Every structure is written in C-alpha cells, then in structure tokens.
Amino acid sequence: MKKTCLLHIITVLCVLWACTSETRNSEKAVRTAFSEAFKALEEQNYTLYLEKADFDCHMDSVQKSFMIMALKQHDERRFLRHGKVLNVQIQEIIFESDTLCNVTYEMFFADSTKGQYFLKMIIDEDEWKIRLRN
Numbered sequence: 001m002k003k004t005c006l007l008h009i010i011t012v013l014c015v016l017w018a019c020t021s022e023t024r025n026s027e028k029a030v031r032t033a034f035s036e037a038f039k040a041l042e043e044q045n046y047t048l049y050l051e052k053a054d055f056d057c058h059m060d061s062v063q064k065s066f067m068i069m070a071l072k073q074h075d076e077r078r079f080l081r082h083g084k085v086l087n088v089q090i091q092e093i094i095f096e097s098d099t100l101c102n103v104t105y106e107m108f109f110a111d112s113t114k115g116q117y118f119l120k121m122i123i124d125e126d127e128w129k130i131r132l133r134n
Contacts, residue, residue, distance in 0.1 A: 027093050030101055030121055033128035038088050046071045054122050054129040083110030091116070099123040100131075 037052035046068040050059075059067065078085075087108040095101045100122050108114045120131040 026095065030093055030103065030128050031090060033121065034090060034103060034105070034130070037130050041075065042085065044075070052129055053132045054124045056133045082113055086110055
C-alpha cells in the first residue's frame with residue numbers, strides 16, 4: 001500500500017514537472033517570436049514583420065503593399081508623438097490554450113513616456129505569430 005501511494009505521488013510530481021516544463025518552453029517561444037517581430041518593426045523591415053503575423057488568410061502583393069504602407073504610417077505617427085521606441089518589455093503572458101496566448105507589454109519612448117499594450121499570439125504552421133485578425 002505504501003509503495004502504491006509513493007508511486008502515485010511520484011507519478012503526479014512527474015506529470016506536474018512535465019507540464020511546467022512545457023509551459024516554460026512555450027513561454028520562451030512566445031517571447032522569441034514577439035522579440036523577432038518587434039525587432040523587424042524597429043528596423044522598419046515591414047515585410048519580415050508581416051511574416052511574423054497571422055491574418056488567417058493568404059495576402060496577395062497588393063494587400064501586402066497596403067499593409068506595409070499602413071505600418072509605415074502608424075510608425076511615423078507614433079514617432080511624431082513620442083519619438084523613438086527605446087525598449088519593449090513583456091509584462092505577462094497568459095495562455096488561453098496550447099495555441100493561443102495573450103501578451104501584455106510595455107513600450108518605453110524617447111520622450112520619457114511609456115505605454116502598456118496587449119496583443120494575442122497564435123501558433124500558425126508550428127510557429128508563434130502575432131494575431132492580426134479578429
């Protein structure tokens with residue numbers, strides 16, 4: 001009886017450890033994908049940024065050109081308002097499922113202001129991407 005009880009406890013602990021390990025790996029993958037996307041924005045590589053985003057559909061060249069123009073305009077307006085983005089820090093990652101998570105992050109600007117923002121990330125073709133769809 002004692003051996004059986006001990007075996008159950010060890011099994012439960014192993015399962016909990018495996019789940020925790022998987023969450024840490026998923027969180028690391030989310031952080032990496034998030035960082036790569038924002039680095040692309042920082043370098044004004046909008047084409048690469050769009051590759052790091054999920055639209056739930058394939059975009060043709062006209063749609064991509066439109067999105068690139070919209071991203072440039074958004075960056076220009078933000079720059080005029082706050083100056084350069086100095087730093088971006090993830091505050092929290094909450095997993096809704098194995099394939100969807102919510103990311104809360106802060107952006108620090110050259111004018112000494114900061115803003116807190118929220119976005120969703122989703123797994124698309126085994127890669128975490130910023131979800132830019134409804």
